[in-house]
Amino acid sequence: MTELRYPFAAVVGQERVKKALILNLIDPRIGGVLLCGEKGTAKSTVVRGLAALTRQRVVELPLNVTEDMLVGSVDFEKAVREGVRAFSGGVLERADGQLLYVDEVNLLPDSIVSVLICAAAAGENLVEREGVSYRHSCRFALVGTMNPEEGKLRPQFLDRFGLYVEVAGEKDVEKRCEILRRRLAYERDPAAFCRSWQEESGRLAERIRRAQALLRELVPEEGVRRLASEYVLRAGCEGNRCELVLVRAAAANAAWEGRKSVTKEDLKEAALFVLPHRQREAREPEPEREEPPQQEQKEAPPDKTEEPQVSPETQAPEEPGPERELPADTEGNAGDGAPPPEEPPPEGGTAPEEEMVEGEEVSLLSILPSLPQDRLLRRGSGRRNKTRSGTDKGRYAAFTAHPGPRQHDLALDATLRAAAPYQKQREHTDCAVAIRPDDLRFKVRESHVGATIVFAVDASGSMGAQKRMKAAKEAVLSMLLDSYQKRDRIGLVAFRREGAQTLLDITSSVELAQRKLQALPTGGRTPLAAGLYRAWELLRARRLKDPEMLPMVVLVTDGRANRPLWTDDAVADALRAAELIRRDGIPAMVIDTERDFISLHIAAQVAGAMNADYCKVDELRGDQLRAIVKSGTLLGGLGD
Amino acid sequence: MERIYPFTAIVGQEQMKLALILNLINPALGGVLIRGEKGTAKSTAVRGLTELLEEVQVSEGCPFHCRPDRGELCADCREKQEKGTLRTVPYTRRVVELPVSSTEDRVVGSLSMEQAIKKGEKVFEPGLLAQANGNILYVDEVNLLDDHIVDVLLDSAAMGVNTVEREGVSYSHPARFVLVGTMNPEEGDLRPQLLDRFGLVVEIRGEQDISLRSELIRRRLAYEADPEGFCRSWEPEQAALREKVRLAQAKLGEVTIPDSLYRDAARIGVALQVDGHRSDITLLKAACTLAAFEGTGEASREQLIRVAPMVLTHRMRRMPFDTATGLPEDWESVLHD
Numbered sequence: 006m007t008e009l010r011y012p013f014a015a016v017v018g019q020e021r022v023k024k025a026l027i028l029n030l031i032d033p034r035i036g037g038v039l040l041c042g043e044k045g046t047a048k049s050t051v052v053r054g055l056a057a058l059t060r061q062r063v064v065e066l067p068l069n070v071t072e073d074m075l076v077g078s079v080d081f082e083k084a085v086r087e088g089v090r091a092f093s094g095g096v097l098e099r100a101d102g103q104l105l106y107v108d109e110v111n112l113l114p115d116s117i118v119s120v121l122i123c124a125a126a127a128g129e130n131l132v133e134r135e136g137v138s139y140r141h142s143c144r145f146a147l148v149g150t151m152n153p154e155e156g157k158l159r160p161q162f163l164d165r166f167g168l169y170v171e172v173a174g175e176k177d178v179e180k181r182c183e184i185l186r187r188r189l190a191y192e193r194d195p196a197a198f199c200r201s202w203q204e205e206s207g208r209l210a211e212r213i214r215r216a217q218a219l220l221r222e223l224v225p226e227e228g229v230r231r232l233a234s235e236y237v238l239r240a241g242c243e244g245n246r247c248e249l250v251l252v253r254a255a256a257a258n259a260a261w262e263g264r265k266s267v268t269k270e271d272l273k274e275a276a277l278f279v280l281p282h283r284q285r286e287a288r289e290p291e292p293e294r295e296e297p298p299q300q301e302q303k304e305a306p307p308d309k310t311e312e313p314q315v316s317p318e319t320q321a322p323e324e325p326g327p328e329r330e331l332p333a334d335t336e337g338n339a340g341d342g343a344p345p346p347e348e349p350p351p352e353g354g355t356a357p358e359e360e361m362v363e364g365e366e367v368s369l370l371s372i373l374p375s376l377p378q379d380r381l382l383r384r385g386s387g388r389r390n391k392t393r394s395g396t397d398k399g400r401y402a403a404f405t406a407h408p409g410p411r412q413h414d415l416a417l418d419a420t421l422r423a424a425a426p427y428q429k430q431r432e433h434t435d436c437a438v439a440i441r442p443d444d445l446r447f448k449v450r451e452s453h454v455g456a457t458i459v460f461a462v463d464a465s466g467s468m469g470a471q472k473r474m475k476a477a478k479e480a481v482l483s484m485l486l487d488s489y490q491k492r493d494r495i496g497l498v499a500f501r502r503e504g505a506q507t508l509l510d511i512t513s514s515v516e517l518a519q520r521k522l523q524a525l526p527t528g529g530r531t532p533l534a535a536g537l538y539r540a541w542e543l544l545r546a547r548r549l550k551d552p553e554m555l556p557m558v559v560l561v562t563d564g565r566a567n568r569p570l571w572t573d574d575a576v577a578d579a580l581r582a583a584e585l586i587r588r589d590g591i592p593a594m595v596i597d598t599e600r601d602f603i604s605l606h607i608a609a610q611v612a613g614a615m616n617a618d619y620c621k622v623d624e625l626r627g628d629q630l631r632a633i634v635k636s637g638t639l640l641g642g643l644g645d
Numbered sequence: 646m647e648r649i650y651p652f653t654a655i656v657g658q659e660q661m662k663l664a665l666i667l668n669l670i671n672p673a674l675g676g677v678l679i680r681g682e683k684g685t686a687k688s689t690a691v692r693g694l695t696e697l698l699e700e701v702q703v704s705e706g707c708p709f710h711c712r713p714d715r716g717e718l719c720a721d722c723r724e725k726q727e728k729g730t731l732r733t734v735p736y737t738r739r740v741v742e743l744p745v746s747s748t749e750d751r752v753v754g755s756l757s758m759e760q761a762i763k764k765g766e767k768v769f770e771p772g773l774l775a776q777a778n779g780n781i782l783y784v785d786e787v788n789l790l791d792d793h794i795v796d797v798l799l800d801s802a803a804m805g806v807n808t809v810e811r812e813g814v815s816y817s818h819p820a821r822f823v824l825v826g827t828m829n830p831e832e833g834d835l836r837p838q839l840l841d842r843f844g845l846v847v848e849i850r851g852e853q854d855i856s857l858r859s860e861l862i863r864r865r866l867a868y869e870a871d872p873e874g875f876c877r878s879w880e881p882e883q884a885a886l887r888e889k890v891r892l893a894q895a896k897l898g899e900v901t902i903p904d905s906l907y908r909d910a911a912r913i914g915v916a917l918q919v920d921g922h923r924s925d926i927t928l929l930k931a932a933c934t935l936a937a938f939e940g941t942g943e944a945s946r947e948q949l950i951r952v953a954p955m956v957l958t959h960r961m962r963r964m965p966f967d968t969a970t971g972l973p974e975d976w977e978s979v980l981h982d
């Protein structure tokens with residue numbers, strides 16, 4: 006489509022966004038930019054407008070990409086017609102030497118992210134699949150835009166973006182007016198609008214060209230490199246690419262300003278782009294990291310329920326390609342063809358720079374945006390985000406020769422590729438392609454799976470005292486908020502008087518849950534066992550319908566159980582019900598609303614019996630609650 | 646063929662009707678989401694748009710019904726145009742329905758099975774997004790649609806292009822459509838990020854006024870007793886609305902925006918703390934479209950305020966469960982210096 010893109014030069018404000026992108030045009034080895042910010046801030050408009058300023062192309066990676074289209078695959082058309090097994094390049098091949106742009110990068114499926122990380126690290130794409138071996142150079146600057154509310158990124162992926170910029174909407178009325186004027190003028194007549202900005206765009210492109218030329222003669226001095234290391238160490242950043250990117254960005258900045266030497270100011274400005282997304286909090290051991298990226302993966306693993314089988318591909322008549330190690334993640338590979346010789350960064354935190362003033366450093370770090378990781382980095386097992394699904398829903402992520410019961414979801418492309426090489430030998434009817442049963446490949450789909458959380462809320466008379474109910478409702482509400490964002494499903498059980506009542510069967514309407522909760526009356530005795538038992542029943546019934554769901558119980562109570570369910574001991578029954586939940590491996594959390602001076606600790610006992618996380622309601626403010634849910638500790642017991 | 650209940654015969658629900666009409670006039674408004682309980686004439690209204698859509702000239706034999714007069718052509722049509730072999734045929738714009746059970750392949754398109762197996766050729770088989778180009782794409786119960794399909798839909802709607810990199814085909818074609826979604830919020834909500842992508846959102850409730858309710862029932866019964874006759878009796882109203890929409894489409898490009906209106910839109914955006922700038926832009930565009938519909942040559946503050954609830958309610962930062970709309974009672978105070 007020959008579309009007239011909104012000109013980069015006509016973007017109002019967003020100076021840091023524009024600068025980060027320009028630095029990458031000046032030196033593509035910087036490795037790209039991640040633009041992160043609220044919706045509707047023209048993030049993608051700015052990126053798409055870049056194409057007019059450079060000879061590089063902006064190659065877009067759509068979210069619906071399948072793995073074979075990304076890395077390339079057998080060209081079945083050629084195989085059928087000419088009987089040769091030829092490789093047809095994918096998006097990665099087209100992206101070589103260009104900008105690779107992913108809009109909504111945080112919505113990209115895991116399997117695709119793994120391939121991207123791997124290719125970006127190696128600087129080449131190595132394909133061993135479906136009987137072809139192929140290798141091509143693929144060095145690209147990765148540009149991503151994302152809205153952090155939508156999901157997070159793995160640390161290895163974050164590190165692949167050279168620079169990071171937070172984007173916010175313009176708050177100044179005058180500037181906002183100007184944005185409006187230009188946008189509407191553009192929409193009314195794109196051609197005329199672009200024409201009126203042509204000169205400005207030309208100037209910008211020219212300045213970038215001059216900076217590129219200048220960069221070639223610009224060698225950062227020893228002092229600058231030393232200072233860069235110092236910055237990186239102080240900011241607590243990980244990875245040795247960090248210094249390199251920092252020095253490169255500083256150099257590009259100097260070139261942009263038309264200077265032949267890199268100053269401390271350049272370095273500072275660069276640091277604000279390079280360090281924020283690489284800062285780590287006091288290093289925590291990374292729990293159960295994702296499996297290493299598998300670029301050579303031929304087929305998705307068969308369904309969990311199936312025994313692993315040898316795929317027919319490995320028995321293909323051709324010799325299996327030699328096992329190849331992926332090149333190590335060294336910087337020498339990540340740049341373009343001839344990276345300038347770089348000295349390794351100085352060891353450790355030695356040799357504090359003489360000229361550095363202590364106070365300055367502090368101020369630099371203090372202006373770094375505070376730990377965007379909180380909002381960017383994905384923690385925990387990640388199971389709450391995506392999972393392979395055994396249904397026909399979800400996106401086509403990979404294919405398998407062993408579909409289990411899902412024999413109808415044919416992956417036509419993969420099937421054709423499997424059949425193509427044998428066409429010469431096979432008998433043909435009136436079709437060009439003869440397909441045999443063992444050629445058949447089926448789709449493996451991947452879809453979002455939220456948690457299914459049942460809230461069991463104590464509504465007995467004792468909860469009425471001391472604003473316990475109010476605190477409980479607040480706690481549950483704040484968790485509901487998080488569920489709203491995550492699209493979890495929720496259920497609501499209240500227990501009071503003689504038993505438990507399902508206020509809300511499992512639904513995805515958080516709004517409904519909230520309404521029911523607001524209207525919840527309190528009074529009567531505390532049938533804790535009945536409440537837990539009902540929660541367990543709800544989840545068990547749901548699990549039968551949807552075996553892939555991630556169940557969770559949140560119990561809110563003061564623990565004053567005084568109404569038994571099975572025996573005449575209310576507490577023992579509650580513990581027994583808790584045991585049921587634990588036995589089914591359902592993760593749980595107990596929020597204890599007991600505020601009395603003399604505490605009975607029953608809620609804590611119940612938590613123990615359920616193997617649940619336990620906390621006092623007073624220790625919880627909304628934010629913390631959400632953090633607990635997000636951290637995945639609740640899902641910790643789930644395993645894989 | 647069953648006659649569709651006439652759009653103009655729908656009783657009440659003025660906001661919903663206005664939102665739909667504004668999108669008919671100006672497809673760049675970004676679609677409509679209609680939220681409301683069951684039985685509130687949501688689907689009737691959307692399907693009723695069919696009879697208001699005009700006939701246009703499209704490129705012959707093109708699966709995307711490209712419109713040469715609009716300049717957005719697929720690769721094939723562009724080639725034909727360069728060779729001078731592009732011919733046009735009349736085509737009536739339609740409401741294309743996307744069922745909730747749609748799979749991704751059906752929506753974005755896929756590898757053509759027949760061509761692949763019979764001829765060994767790699768050919769793209771267009772999906773619903775291809776059918777939707779130049780038309781209205783209607784998703785009933787859009788909140789029940791798979792998340793990733795909603796993402797794909799909104800992406801195409803925003804870009805006007807469907808880019809496919811899957812199943813062995815790389816393909817890109819124009820996909821410019823007006824997205825209309827309906828949903829019942831009691832059955833789960835849309836992510837706030839997706840809400841923002843809908844240009845306008847209207848909340849509807851069952852009609853509360855007794856006389857309107859009885860009128861509603863009276864018309865419904867009359868329609869069911871004799872659809873043909875009922876539709877005929879509404880034809881003058883239908884024709885008048887069609888004409889009014891047509892006129893507005895022609896006038897839209899000439900509507901002027903007074904300087905103060907830019908400032909009003911920006912000020913509202915800042916005061917209500919909406920995310921980003923999409924709402925400011927939509928606010929102005931909606932006001933212009935309303936001006937075109939009402940035949941005023943210039944968009945006014947009064948028109949801006951009238952469209953504001955449809956543009957803003959779903960974009961305000963508020964707790965998702967707040968029942969209050971958060972919209973100011975007194976717009977003048979927001980707009981004053």
Ligand SMILES: [Zn+2]
Pocket residue numbers: 704707708709710711718719720721722723
């Ligand atoms: Zn066409």
